[in-house]
Amino acid sequence: MSTRFSDRTAAGRALGQRLRALHLRSPLIVLALPRGGVPVGAAVAQALQAPLDLLLVRKIGAPWQRELALAAVVEGDPPDIVIDEEVRRGMGTYTEYIEAQAQVQLREIARQRQAYLSGRPAASVEGSTVVVVDDGIATGTTMRAALKALRRRRPAALVLAVPVAPGDTLEQLRGEVDQVVCLDTPYPFHAVGEHYVRFHQVEDDEVIAALDAAARAQPDRP
Numbered sequence: 001m002s003t004r005f006s007d008r009t010a011a012g013r014a015l016g017q018r019l020r021a022l023h024l025r026s027p028l029i030v031l032a033l034p035r036g037g038v039p040v041g042a043a044v045a046q047a048l049q050a051p052l053d054l055l056l057v058r059k060i061g062a063p064w065q066r067e068l069a070l071a072a073v074v075e076g077d078p079p080d081i082v083i084d085e086e087v088r089r090g091m092g093t094y095t096e097y098i099e100a101q102a103q104v105q106l107r108e109i110a111r112q113r114q115a116y117l118s119g120r121p122a123a124s125v126e127g128s129t130v131v132v133v134d135d136g137i138a139t140g141t142t143m144r145a146a147l148k149a150l151r152r153r154r155p156a157a158l159v160l161a162v163p164v165a166p167g168d169t170l171e172q173l174r175g176e177v178d179q180v181v182c183l184d185t186p187y188p189f190h191a192v193g194e195h196y197v198r199f200h201q202v203e204d205d206e207v208i209a210a211l212d213a214a215a216r217a218q219p220d221r222p
Contacts (some may be wrong), residue, residue: 003164007198010136011163011183016047018181019131019161024048026074026129031055033146034112035202036192037134042210044133044161045217052214053123055132056112057146058105060098062087072100075109076123076152082145088102100157115206130155134175136192137165140173147176164195 004012028050032041045052060071060081081102088089113119124145130150137143147150150158160173161181166189174180185194193199196208 002195003184005163005196006029007196008036008039009018009043011135011196012043013047014183015040015133015161015163015181016044018183019044019159020047022179022181024129024131024134024159025157028121028131028197029053029125029128030131030133031123031125031150033132033134034116035204035207036136037057038154038207038210040163041133042134042214044131045214047100049217050131051123051218052211054112054116054211055146055150056109056122057109057142057149059142060101060105063097069139069141071102073097073105073109074145075106075113076149077107079106080145080152082141082148084141086141089142103160115204116211124153125150126154127156127159129159131159131161133161135144135163135171137162137169137173138189138192140165140169144173144176147155147173152174164192165189 017018028048030041030045030050030052032038032052033055042054057072057074059069069084070087074080076185083098134148153215158177159179160177164184165182167185170180170182170185
């Protein structure tokens with residue numbers, strides 16, 4: 001029977017306990033995907049006594065079905081765009097559409113960095129064990145883009161940690177990371193929200209509060 005988490009914080013605590021038992025090599029940094037991944041990531045960072053930062057990535061939806069992930073764009077210099085070629089072939093989507101939508105999403109990424117982090121640049125992950133956290137994974141297109149972008153930044157190890165995801169999606173992502181930690185892989189899998197009792201829309205103020213609390217817990221962080 002599939003696990004149902006009471007909320008994202010509870011899921012993050014359970015995930016943090018599992019990760020702590022692995023004795024991951026220091027230095028550690030937790031990167032959460034906003035907005036839903038932030039409450040999970042905050043609880044994980046607290047369990048690991050590690051700093052929390054954001055991994056800003058935005059989905060590009062298919063033109064006629066915006067919930068279907070066609071591609072994803074990750075902040076960086078230059079930004080990374082990862083396309084789901086199977087979806088693109090099925091939709092017959094043109095490159096011009098993806099490029100135009102990427103610019104839209106990059107503007108939202110810039111807004112998020114300013115709103116959540118007052119424009120602070122992304123934390124350096126080179127040489128660190130990086131734990132990438134979200135509240136769950138469905139198709140994996142957005143997460144795949146995030147992981148590919150992170151590899152370019154030369155972490156010592158890359159760990160994908162989520163409370164829930166379909167098993168086949170995790171298998172497709174294993175090649176992008178050094179380790180996968182997932183608490184539940186239900187089958188059949190329909191939607192991440194089905195595995196939470198409370199799955200509310202995470203607002204900007206909740207993200208900011210979580211990041212501020214995590215920063216206060218790391219007084220030595222620059």
